[in-house]
Amino acid sequence: MSDLQTAVSFEELLNASFVEIKTREVVKGKVIEVTPNEIIVNIGYKADGVLTKEEYSNNQSIDLTDHVKVGESIETLVMRVNDRDGVVNLSRKRILMNEGYKAIKVAYENKEKMSGIVSEVVKGGVIVVKFEVPIFIPQSRFDIAYREDLHQFVGQEISFVITEFNERRRKVVGNRRVLLQVEHDKKVKEALENINVGDRILGTVKSLTKYGAFVDLNGVDGLLHISEMSWGIVTNPMQVVKEGQEVNVLVKECDKEKKKIALSLKFPEENPWNNAEDKFAEGNVVTGKVARLTDFGAFIEIEKGVDALLHVSQISVNHVKQPADVLSVGDEVTAKVTLLNLDERKIGLSVKELELEKQQAESQEA
The missing domain is CATH 2.40.50.140 (Nucleic acid-binding proteins)
Incomplete structure (x- = not known):
């Protein structure tokens, strides 16, 4: 051979x-x-x-x-x-995918919760891999609140349910938001069970709006309206609170069915009208600052949250045509209380009477 x-x-x-x-x-x-x-x-x-x-x-x-x-x-x-x-x-993945589609179909039909790893961020959402099957979760169904950037979740395991399944087209769509919503609602319900009108709770300012602030109370949000932020006048919520700040709030209203909670920073013991009959009795002399001016007079803040009217006719013994002619916001004014109406919470002041009393006293001495 x-x-x-x-x-x-x-x-x-x-x-x-x-x-x-x-x-x-x-x-x-x-x-x-x-x-x-x-x-x-x-x-x-x-x-x-x-x-x-x-x-x-x-x-x-x-x-x-x-x-x-x-x-x-x-x-x-x-x-x-x-x-x-x-x-x-x-x-290897195609063997696992064939078996994976079968398992995912069962989960889809039974509406079972699944979990998988976020493998990448794509246009409009993320891809989650389960049994080597790529599952698309739209950005709008990823979280309760819309998230602009989802890259932080790459490599993380998340839970979701299958909402669309088409094996022939190899199309599987998931929803994470619906599970988070269930958890959130459960947490809110538990939190509401422990909240009652009159409670004082430590919360965290979550967000600010022009009309107030939303405060997180252990999982449930309450509205702190701008009118409840202070006994005084507040024109901007940022004057009082800021995002992330911890605040001790008073529960004014709590509708557990509608999940609405109204909060306040105006605690009763701090009410400036407490003992007003003594502090602002007619005849008392008080000192405050001009808070605002009108055509008919000036409002004097004699205590935080308490404004008294100094009518234009009571500004001086001399004739005053416009309050702004002799007063400016922030000026300190000492005046006599001439009116106290507790029911309507109205206080009237007079500088004129103090000046007249001073003139009388000087004339008597002379």
């Missing part, structure tokens, strides 16, 4: 020792090399199989060396056989 015949026979024997493989066939092999992005597998064929990260998993954030070790056995699907290049392209 010639050397050529011997070589041919050896090649034939060698080829005969290799298994035959076909496209779409499931084969088992042993891992002989692993890099972060590629796995080389001995599948008993004359060429080794190549399993890329893209075909290992739909989660592209992984490092293959963290998941596969040399010497391990692995089951894969033959995607392409190229004898000319000596390459066999393999896929």
Whole structure:
């Protein structure tokens, strides 16, 4: 037998020792090399199989060396056989995906809660991988409040429910917001059970609006209206509170059915009208600052939250046409209380009477 015949026979024997493989066939092999992005597998064929990260998993954030070790056995699907290049392209994820779609279909039909890893942020939402099946969760269904940037969730495991399933089109859509809403409603209900009118609660200012502030009370929001921020006049909520600030608030109203809570910073014991009959009795002399001016007089803040009217006719013994001619906001004024109406909470002042009394006293001395 010639050397050529011997070589041919050896090649034939060698080829005969290799298994035959076909496209779409499931084969088992042993891992002989692993890099972060590629796995080389001995599948008993004359060429080794190549399993890329893209075909290992739909989660592209992984490092293959963290998941596969040399010497391990692995089951894969033959995607392409190229004898000319000596390459066999393999896929692991497609085997898992076929089984995954079955499991996800059951979860969809039974409305079961699922969990998966956020693999990437795409236009309009995120992709979550479960059983190697990519599940799209729209941005509008990701959280209770709309989130502009979702990149912080990449690599995190989140829970969701399947709201759309089409295996033929390989389309699966999930919803995380609906689960968060259920949890939120449960938390709100529990919080409301422990809140009653008259309670004093420590809360955190969540957000500000032109008409007040929303305060987080252990999971439920209450409205602190601008009119309840102080016994005095507040024109801007930022004058009193800021976002993130802890505040001790009084529960004024609590509608547990409508989940509405009205709050106040006006505590009864701090009411400036307490003991007003003594502090602001007619004949008392008080000092305050001009809070605002009108055509008919000036309002003097004689105590925080208590404004008294100094009528234009009572500003001076001399004729005053316009209050602004002789007074400015912030000026300090000392006057005599000439009227106290507790029911209507009205106080009248007079500088004129003090001046007349002073003139009389001086004339008597003279």
